[in-house]
Amino acid sequence: MSESSLFSDSHPDPALAEIDAYLCGEMPAAQARAFESRVAADAALARALEAQRHAQLSLRRAFSPPAPPTLPATPPSPAAPATPVAPALAAGKLAWLTKQWAIAIALALVATTAITITTVSRRGGGGAAAPIDPLTAFAAASSDGFKPSIPLSDPNELSLALSTKLARRVEAHDGNGVHFLGLRTGVGGTPMAIGVLATVGDSRVLLIADLADRSAPDHPAASVECRPPMHRHERVAKGLKLTEISTSPAPLLLDHFSVD
Amino acid sequence: MTENNADKAFDFATHFRQAHRALWLVAAAIVWNPSDADDVMQEAAIIAVGKIDSFQPGTNFKAWMAQIVRNVALNHRRHVQRQDRRWGGRVDVHAIETAAKPQKTASPVWPDGSLNPMQDAIDDRLMSALKALDPVVRSCVLLRCVEELGYPEISRLLGIPAGTAMSHVFRGRALMAATLAKGEAVRE
Numbered sequence: 001m002s003e004s005s006l007f008s009d010s011h012p013d014p015a016l017a018e019i020d021a022y023l024c025g026e027m028p029a030a031q032a033r034a035f036e037s038r039v040a041a042d043a044a045l046a047r048a049l050e051a052q053r054h055a056q057l058s059l060r061r062a063f064s065p066p067a068p069p070t071l072p073a074t075p076p077s078p079a080a081p082a083t084p085v086a087p088a089l090a091a092g093k094l095a096w097l098t099k100q101w102a103i104a105i106a107l108a109l110v111a112t113t114a115i116t117i118t119t120v121s122r123r124g125g126g127g128a129a130a131p132i133d134p135l136t137a138f139a140a141a142s143s144d145g146f147k148p149s150i151p152l153s154d155p156n157e158l159s160l161a162l163s164t165k166l167a168r169r170v171e172a173h174d175g176n177g178v179h180f181l182g183l184r185t186g187v188g189g190t191p192m193a194i195g196v197l198a199t200v201g202d203s204r205v206l207l208i209a210d211l212a213d214r215s216a217p218d219h220p221a222a223s224v225e226c227r228p229p230m231h232r233h234e235r236v237a238k239g240l241k242l243t244e245i246s247t248s249p250a251p252l253l254l255d256h257f258s259v260d
Numbered sequence: 261m262t263e264n265n266a267d268k269a270f271d272f273a274t275h276f277r278q279a280h281r282a283l284w285l286v287a288a289a290i291v292w293n294p295s296d297a298d299d300v301m302q303e304a305a306i307i308a309v310g311k312i313d314s315f316q317p318g319t320n321f322k323a324w325m326a327q328i329v330r331n332v333a334l335n336h337r338r339h340v341q342r343q344d345r346r347w348g349g350r351v352d353v354h355a356i357e358t359a360a361k362p363q364k365t366a367s368p369v370w371p372d373g374s375l376n377p378m379q380d381a382i383d384d385r386l387m388s389a390l391k392a393l394d395p396v397v398r399s400c401v402l403l404r405c406v407e408e409l410g411y412p413e414i415s416r417l418l419g420i421p422a423g424t425a426m427s428h429v430f431r432g433r434a435l436m437a438a439t440l441a442k443g444e445a446v447r448e
Contacts, residue, residue, distance in 0.1 A: 016430055016437075024408045048437065055436035056405045058383040063288050063406055066298065068280035069305075 015045055019052050053135075060136050134230040134245045137188040141195055141206045148182025148197045155180060158196070165194050166209055168240050169260040177201040178256055200252040205244060207253050212241035221254040271321075272312055276305060279322040282407055282417060283329050289399035290333035292391055296340070297333075304332040326417045337395075382440070389439040393432060400425045401432030 021027045022035055039046045152158040155172045158180050162170040165183075174180060179199045187195035193210040221235045221244075233244045233251040237259040244254045280301070287304070288297035308315075308328050315324050390398055399418055403409045404425075411429075415422040 013430070013434070016433055020404070020429065020433065024404065024410075026410065051437045051440045052433060054382070054440060055386060055433070058386045058436075059402060059405045062383055062387055063285060063294060063402055065281040065284040065288075065406070068277040 015048055016052075019049050022049070023052055023056060057135050057139060060133065061139060064136065133188070134232040137195075137208065138206055138230050138245050141184060141187050141197065142204070146181070146197055146204050147184075149184045151182040153180050153182070158183070162194065162196070162209060166211065166240060168211075168238060170209065170240070171258045171260075172196070173256045173258070175256075178253060196253075198253055200246070200248075203246050203248055203252060205246040205248075205253045207257075208243040208245070209257075210241045210243070212236055212239050216241070221251045223249070223251070271317070272309060275321040276308075276325070279325055282322060282403060282409065283325055285402040285406055286326055286399050286417065287329050287333045289402045290330065290395040291337050291340070292387075292398070296336060300329060300333045300336050303336075304329045307332065320416055323416045323419070327419070330418075334395075386436055386439055389435055390432065393435065396420065397428040397432055400428035404429045405433075 018027070018035060022032060027035060039049055150161065152161055155174045158172045159170055161183055162172065172180065177200050181197040181199065184195040184197055185193075187193065187206065187208055193208050196207040196209065198205045198207065216236050216239060218238065219234075219236050221233055224232055224234045229247050230245055231247065231249050233254055235242045235244075235251075235254045237257075240259045242254055242257060244251050246252055283304070284297055284301055287300040288294060291297055291300060304325070308325055311328070315321065390401065393401075396418060400414055403414045403417065404411075409417070411422040411425050414420075414425040414429075418425065420428075
């Protein structure tokens with residue numbers, strides 16, 4: 001990218017336009033593959049892409065929208081009038097109801113803000129049911145050196161803790177270079193979501209176990225989204241959604257868990 | 261309460277939830293502070309409920325609500341600026357922290373998957389650079405980079421042409437790239 005193009009609004013750098021479309025998932029698959037090949041061969045383009053990815057991560061860490069407030073579906077109802085009211089009175093009543101509605105919303109929002117403040121202060125922690133972003137989730141888990149809040153390296157102890165927290169019988173299995181580090185909260189998903197930190201060989205792996213809809217059909221491990229350098233793989237088993245995030249293009253940890 | 265108003269109340273709650281993330285980013289882009297953005301969202305929601313009768317069902321709720329959020333956020337910003345002038349400004353804790361940190365930059369997530377320990381300093385530098393931009397430019401950048409909205413959607417939300425939204429995003433992206441490159445140069 002040329003220096004002269006940095007602030008040219010009318011003629012944006014074509015490489016920047018491509019990077020923008022690629023990072024926002026607006027590039028068709030074939031074009032994205034061709035772009036990735038060019039990135040692999042062009043160091044300047046690779047640096048430009050890395051800078052934009054880096055900037056997006058920073059923005060997401062700094063400005064992670066909180067979970068939307070739970071507002072009452074209907075305003076609090078006052079005592080219902082026993083007899084029909086005249087139109088003029090009805091209009092007055094309506095204005096009063098609007099105030100009631102506003103107060104109800106204000107209370108709901110204030111309650112939500114208390115939760116939001118703790119979420120924002122953790123920097124990168126998503127909202128209550130925010131979709132899991134691979135980069136943000138991994139950054140949150142790595143923010144203090146990939147340390148678990150509950151250290152558990154023994155698979156049996158880890159299984160017991162997971163089963164207790166998720167109200168499902170979950171069994172974790174090591175082997176094949178898998179070394180469990182422990183559990184960690186605040187990694188995204190619903191409030192019930194719990195993160196499992198592990199290393200597989202030299203790779204650090206975050207697995208997020210989250211309760212899915214019980215009627216959700218089981219599906220085996222599949223790569224649902226790739227945002228290099230991080231990859232995301234998902235599996236649903238017995239109403240439990242397992243999301244693995246690591247730098248590996250293939251799942252490393254997903255199949256080391258069984259759910260009953 | 262009439263049935264019609266009950267419907268409207270229900271619609272507001274549902275639509276507000278659906279639009280919340282994008283609207284919060286619009287507020288955050290203007291006031292440039294997550295806590296202030298929360299305050300703006302509260303105030304905007306209360307104002308919107310009071311004006312719900314002026315919303316035409318079938319039109320774009322998000323755009324209607326975004327207009328209110330923008331106005332509230334701009335008022336909030338002016339209020340803060342007036343207070344800053346009167347009381348000599350807030351203490352910029354971020355600036356103090358940044359000055360105390362080593363000015364280095366590198367990839368946010370390293371090849372082994374760990375987070376760059378300098379990430380906070382990098383974030384602060386990027387935020388300071390973006391703070392100098394116009395709030396509309398910042399809104400476009402946040403809606404695109406955080407929420408990954410398409411340009412037509414950003415255009416509707418902010419009431420600007422899609423081409424303008426695109427050039428604003430490119431301007432912000434170029435600034436961020438230049439800021440990161442400057443950090444690299446300092447490191448080398």
